[in-house]
Amino acid sequence: MSQTTKDKILDIAERLFGEQGYEAxxxxxxxxxxxxxxxxxxxxxxxxxxxxxxxxxxxxxxxNEERVAxxxxxxxxxxxxxxxxxxxxxxxxxxxxxxxxxxxxxxKLMGRVHGEGLMPAMLKRHFQPLVERFMDxxxxxxxxxxxxxxxWRVQFMFGAMSQVLRGPHLFDKPKGYVESGAEEMVxxxxxFMAAGFHAPVAAAVQEK
Amino acid sequence: MSQTTKDKILDIAERLFGEQGYEAxxxxxxxxxxxxxxxxxxxxxxxxxxxxxxxxxxxxxxxNEERVAxxxxxxxxxxxxxxxxxxxxxxxxxxxxxxxxxxxxxxKLMGRVHGEGLMPAMLKRHFQPLVERFMDxxxxxxxxxxxxxxxWRVQFMFGAMSQVLRGPHLFDKPKGYVESGAEEMVxxxxxFMAAGFHAPVAAAVQEK
DNA sequence: GTCTATACTGAGATAGAC
DNA sequence: GTCTATCTCAGTATAGAC
Numbered sequence: 001m002s003q004t005t006k007d008k009i010l011d012i013a014e015r016l017f018g019e020q021g022y023e024a025x026x027x028x029x030x031x032x033x034x035x036x037x038x039x040x041x042x043x044x045x046x047x048x049x050x051x052x053x054x055x056x057x058x059x060x061x062x063x064n065e066e067r068v069a070x071x072x073x074x075x076x077x078x079x080x081x082x083x084x085x086x087x088x089x090x091x092x093x094x095x096x097x098x099x100x101x102x103x104x105x106x107x108k109l110m111g112r113v114h115g116e117g118l119m120p121a122m123l124k125r126h127f128q129p130l131v132e133r134f135m136d137x138x139x140x141x142x143x144x145x146x147x148x149x150x151x152w153r154v155q156f157m158f159g160a161m162s163q164v165l166r167g168p169h170l171f172d173k174p175k176g177y178v179e180s181g182a183e184e185m186v187x188x189x190x191x192f193m194a195a196g197f198h199a200p201v202a203a204a205v206q207e208k
Numbered sequence: 209m210s211q212t213t214k215d216k217i218l219d220i221a222e223r224l225f226g227e228q229g230y231e232a233x234x235x236x237x238x239x240x241x242x243x244x245x246x247x248x249x250x251x252x253x254x255x256x257x258x259x260x261x262x263x264x265x266x267x268x269x270x271x272n273e274e275r276v277a278x279x280x281x282x283x284x285x286x287x288x289x290x291x292x293x294x295x296x297x298x299x300x301x302x303x304x305x306x307x308x309x310x311x312x313x314x315x316k317l318m319g320r321v322h323g324e325g326l327m328p329a330m331l332k333r334h335f336q337p338l339v340e341r342f343m344d345x346x347x348x349x350x351x352x353x354x355x356x357x358x359x360w361r362v363q364f365m366f367g368a369m370s371q372v373l374r375g376p377h378l379f380d381k382p383k384g385y386v387e388s389g390a391e392e393m394v395x396x397x398x399x400f401m402a403a404g405f406h407a408p409v410a411a412a413v414q415e416k
Numbered sequence: 417g418t419c420t421a422t423a424c425t426g427a428g429a430t431a432g433a434c
Numbered sequence: 435g436t437c438t439a440t441c442t443c444a445g446t447a448t449a450g451a452c
Contacts, residue, residue, distance in 0.1 A: 005419080026443080026444060026445085027444080027445065039421080039447090040419060042446070047446075048445065112325070115324060116325075117377055120377040123378055124378065124379070127379075128379060135379070147382040147385075148385055150382075156400055156401075157368075159369070160364035162371070163366060166325055171335075171340070171362075173359060174358075174359050175355075177356055180413075183412065188360055188413050191409070192361055195403045196403045196404040199400060205392050205396050235429095247436070248436065249428095255429075256429090417452105423447085424445105424448100425447100426446105427442100427443080427444065429442085431439090433437085434435100434438100
């Protein structure tokens with residue numbers, strides 16, 4: 001096997017945090033499944049929070065690299081015009097759902113971390129550069145949209161995305177529901193969100 | 209004062225759960241601020257989970273009553289045509305944000321409970337009837353939208369709503385940002401969501 | 417540099433006296 | 435109804451074996 005203690009902890013914790021939630025998973029459960037000693041967690045990571053941080057870093061790095069590469073590509077393709085809104089949204093969503101096929105645990109965990117508002121400082125650290133890159137591209141794609149309105153619409157988008165990643169609770173699927181593939185979900189979201197972003201600003205908001 | 213032990217616990221716990229999160233708030237902190245004994249919590253509610261359940265029940269009951277009343281009113285006004293999508297959405301969102309003015313703690317807590325996926329069984333118990341009533345009205349307003357597509361679009365909407373209620377993290381407000389009132393936020397959301405719901409189904413999804 | 421054994425503090429829960 | 439005492443299990447800290 002040759003997997004190190006550190007990697008064993010990372011892999012098991014990633015899975016258990018994603019399945020059961022961060023708070024609901026005890027370090028003792030992690031070390032039991034990983035077959036390592038409790039103190040090894042604190043030796044390698046320092047604390048439970050820093051263990052989560054390491055997991056997020058490991059997964060978010062390649063994810064965000066792919067997102068930025070797609071943003072670059074779409075903007076280059078469209079130059080000198082701005083990239084279309086649909087593609088800017090797709091650049092953020094598609095790598096996420098593509099990753100969900102190879103590493104569903106991490107993606108589910110990300111939905112949780114985002115939804116639970118766990119460690120906002122850590123989230124910012126790992127995602128701020130990407131979000132800024134994304135917001136700039138969106139503002140270029142929608143030059144007439146006031147920045148305050150753009151800010152909230154992007155909040156709506158990330159809220160919807162994390163809802164999907166967490167997996168829907170709250171109500172049941174309709175009778176005869178047919179499961180969607182990752183690509184379908186991306187197109188569903190892109191389609192819905194693009195329509196929202198293209199909408200003219202509400203009258204009640206404009207007259208501020 | 210004359211406030212009972214039970215009510216003191218409910219009020220303090222509602223505030224602390226909303227401010228700090230459910231898991232992050234200890235019962236010992238609650239009973240310290242409420243000035244009651246630790247065992248009183250378990251006497252009156254049975255467990256920490258059931259305390260949360262009682263708080264959600266107390267707040268969700270009037271909230272959902274107002275939502276249903278609005279749905280009834282909008283559908284009656286439009287009859288025999290279905291109520292417009294905008295109003296169906298508004299019937300769910302407006303009472304939430306109106307409540308946020310009088311009882312911001314509870315609304316923030318609801319955002320947390322929803323985002324954290326805390327106790328999905330409890331959420332279903334308190335919100336399932338409302339959600340079904342809402343879904344029916346939406347399906348009537350959009351008779352050509354396939355139920356599977358409606359299902360996901362409603363997920364997007366609730367994800368966006370809970371994101372707003374939790375308060376945005378992840379990135380900063382733009383420079384010169386002007387705070388919005390509750391009514392403005394409702395119209396922002398209604399406007400964005402209605403555009404999304406009205407969008408034709410994505411080509412990649414339709415050809416299933 | 418890695419890892420183990422063990423102890424410490426604070427969490428939720430419970431039994432039983434009053 | 436209320437309160438004290440106590441139980442188990444959580445995350446954490448440290449001393450020391452290899």
